[in-house]
Amino acid sequence: MKRHKIISLLNTETAAIDILIKGWVRTRRDSTDFSFIEVNDGSCLKNIQIIAEKDLSNYDDIKKLSTGSAVAVRGDLVESKGGGQKWEVQARHIDTISIAPDSYPLQKKRHTDEYLRTIAHLRPRTNKYGAAFRIRSDLSFAIHKFYKDKGFKYIHTPVITGSDCEGAGELFRVTTIEPDKVERRDGKTDYSTDFFGKAANLTVSGQLSAEMFALALGDVYTFGPTFRAENSNTRRHAAEFWMLEPEIAFGDINDNMDLGEETIRHLTGYALKECKEDLGLFGNFVDKNLLNNLENISSSDFIRLPYEDAVDILQKSGVKFEYEISFGKDLQAEHENYLTEKHFKKPVILYNYPKNIKPFYMRVNDDDKTVAAMDILVPGIGELIGGSQREERLDVLESRMDECKLSKEDYWWYVDSRRFGTVPHSGFGLGFERLLMLVTGIKNIRDVIPFPRTPGSIDF
Ligand code: 4AD
Ligand code: MG
Numbered sequence: 001m002k003r004h005k006i007i008s009l010l011n012t013e014t015a016a017i018d019i020l021i022k023g024w025v026r027t028r029r030d031s032t033d034f035s036f037i038e039v040n041d042g043s044c045l046k047n048i049q050i051i052a053e054k055d056l057s058n059y060d061d062i063k064k065l066s067t068g069s070a071v072a073v074r075g076d077l078v079e080s081k082g083g084g085q086k087w088e089v090q091a092r093h094i095d096t097i098s099i100a101p102d103s104y105p106l107q108k109k110r111h112t113d114e115y116l117r118t119i120a121h122l123r124p125r126t127n128k129y130g131a132a133f134r135i136r137s138d139l140s141f142a143i144h145k146f147y148k149d150k151g152f153k154y155i156h157t158p159v160i161t162g163s164d165c166e167g168a169g170e171l172f173r174v175t176t177i178e179p180d181k182v183e184r185r186d187g188k189t190d191y192s193t194d195f196f197g198k199a200a201n202l203t204v205s206g207q208l209s210a211e212m213f214a215l216a217l218g219d220v221y222t223f224g225p226t227f228r229a230e231n232s233n234t235r236r237h238a239a240e241f242w243m244l245e246p247e248i249a250f251g252d253i254n255d256n257m258d259l260g261e262e263t264i265r266h267l268t269g270y271a272l273k274e275c276k277e278d279l280g281l282f283g284n285f286v287d288k289n290l291l292n293n294l295e296n297i298s299s300s301d302f303i304r305l306p307y308e309d310a311v312d313i314l315q316k317s318g319v320k321f322e323y324e325i326s327f328g329k330d331l332q333a334e335h336e337n338y339l340t341e342k343h344f345k346k347p348v349i350l351y352n353y354p355k356n357i358k359p360f361y362m363r364v365n366d367d368d369k370t371v372a373a374m375d376i377l378v379p380g381i382g383e384l385i386g387g388s389q390r391e392e393r394l395d396v397l398e399s400r401m402d403e404c405k406l407s408k409e410d411y412w413w414y415v416d417s418r419r420f421g422t423v424p425h426s427g428f429g430l431g432f433e434r435l436l437m438l439v440t441g442i443k444n445i446r447d448v449i450p451f452p453r454t455p456g457s458i459d460f
Contacts, residue, residue: 001074007044009077010087016077021048021089022097024125025069027108035062037094039071042124045131045277049080049088061096067107068100068125113447120451120460128285131278132440132448135271139436142270143223143244146263152219152246157206159225162198163411165208167359167404170228171201172239202227205429206245208361208414211390214247214425215417221246223432231455234333235444236381236434240453247427253363253372253389256426257349260376260385261302263430264347269298271439279439287441294439297378302347307370310335310350313343328354331375336382347378360404361414362388363424364396374428381438387428394418 004019023041030036033054038047050073052062065071072095080088105111105119106126116123123129144154160174176195183190191199206222213220223244230237246263248255271279272294283290314325314335323332331350339348351374352365362371376385391397397418401408408415436448446452451460 005043006039006041006046006048009048009089010044010046010085012077012087015079015087018074018092019077019089020072020074022072023048023070025065025067025071025100027067028063028065030063035059035065037062037065037071037073039073040130042130044134045127045281046085049082049085050075050091050094051088052091052094056091056094058094058096062094064099065094065096066100066102066104068104070097070100071095072097113444117446117452124450127281129447131281132436132442133450134278135275135440136436136448138275139267139271139439140223140432142267142274143263143432146266146270147221147246150219152221153213153217155206155210155213155217155220155222157203157209157222157224159203160196160200161203161209162196162200163208163414164201165203165205165359165361167406168204168228168230170204170230172227172229174200174202204228205243207247207427207429208411210245210247210427211361211425212413212417214249214427215421215423218249219246219251220249233455235446236333236437238433238445238449238452238454241445241449242432244430244432245427247425249425250423251389251426252424253351253374253426256387256389256428257304257351257374257376260374260387260428260430261347261349264302264376264378264384264435265298267435268294268439272298275439282440282442290441293379297347297438300346302349302376303344304349304351306352307350307354308352310339310348314338317343328356330357333382336377337379340377340379340382345379347376347384349374349376351375355400358388360400360406361390361397363391363426364400372426376428378438380441381434383431384434384438385428385430387426389424389426392418392422392424394422 001020003022006021023039026038026040026047028035028037035052037050037052039050040047073089073091074093075089075091077087078090080086106122124133164171203226205226210220210222225240226243227240311325311327321334325335352370353373355371358371358373362373364371372389374387375383378384391400433445433448442448
């Protein structure tokens with residue numbers, strides 16, 4: 001017999017006989033002639049109420065159902081006599097699939113996020129984390145739908161690579177050499193005996209591969225896991241995170257800013273419309289201003305200004321920042337927060353960054369001082385998107401690679417793409433977990449990824 005999902009039963013218009021649900025007991029309350037059992041199956045935030053009359057053959061077993069136990073319930077969907085819910089299930093038979101002991105950690109009381117991180121294998125069973133991970137699922141789907149509707153092709157870029165797109169050296173090595181068998185040649189590790197015959201690592205970005213496909217299939221995007229061995233234990237950095245990376249063929253920096261802004265506005269708007277119930281939980285219990293903030297982000301234009309002007313605003317702000325800011329320095333979280341939360345009170349797109357703080361692939365501007373980079377900063381998060389127009393001119397790219405001390409031999413295929421049919425193109429990376437933090441109001445990146453990977457932490 002087909003299992004019904006609680007979400008579809010609760011949203012139905014008509015009563016139904018002989019339905020089957022399977023899920024986990026949230027609470028059980030007994031009265032003289034029957035038990036009320038609240039069951040959740042993860043399909044939505046709400047539980048469904050089961051009425052188990054005492055004449056059910058295994059009523060003694062049913063009265064053992066504790067929080068966390070698993071059940072299969074056959075019965076009829078009837079209009080609820082009590083308040084609070086439209087439908088309930090009058091049970092004909094309840095199968096006790098498994099009984100959870102009293103040591104089940106998720107009893108009624110509320111737990112801290114910190115504690116729940118220590119039981120990350122159980123936390124999706126709470127209302128809050130169930131809601132967060134349903135939103136994560138919905139927004140992944142929304143990304144694919146949005147880009148497919150725009151005619152972008154989805155490219156699966158490799159997870160294991162030989163390149164370092166961002167040039168920041170935050171790489172996780174991939175090797176099959178036993179640590180005690182590493183051979184050295186000329187003072188360096190000899191990778192010629194390693195699996196790929198070369199140094200390999202987990203990707204920090206799918207961009208360089210995506211660019212090759214943009215120059216063939218037109219507009220493309222990748223959406224997958226990326227890895228960075230950044231040893232920064234902050235609330236917005238993870239060692240493994242998901243990134244959406246669109247690449248616009250024949251697109252310049254303005255097209256890129258347009259697409260980044262449209263993506264964020266669309267996805268926040270999508271969550272407001274399609275994830276109402278789950279989002280309501282976050283609006284009630286995590287951040288009272290959440291829905292208002294999302295409404296504002298989805299409906300109003302973002303500020304756009306050159307990096308240089310942002311530095312000017314920061315210098316004239318009169319604020320004593322921990323890190324001094326001047327042209328040529330990267331913005332710190334405190335600067336980003338000042339711009340989005342105090343000065344403009346909305347998302348800000350900064351563009352034309354100094355070339356010395358940006359990677360080799362960004363297009364050099366005519367001033368030869370700045371590159372056509374753009375970051376989108378949002379309140380509460382800081383940098384959500386980082387991107388640029390790409391350097392499509394062979395000679396300029398080669399001299400930038402020299403400046404950045406990158407080997408043209410190692411990146412021969414990337415350089416090659418500028419020899420044949422090179423065109424202006426641009427793209428960006430959006431940190432998916434940071435988007436989820438924005439949408440849910442959850443303050444720590446560890447709480448929007450199923451099993452977070454951060455320095456010193458690889459449990460689960
Ligand atoms: O600014 P980033 O480093 O840009 C790139 O990797 C480009 N290759 C993207 C491209 O143009 N295709 O990273 C992009 C975004 C950041 O804005 C941030 O949201 C997120 O990825 N991000 C992280 N998210 C979580 N944990 C980390 N350690 C992150 N590092 C970057
Ligand atoms: Mg960046």
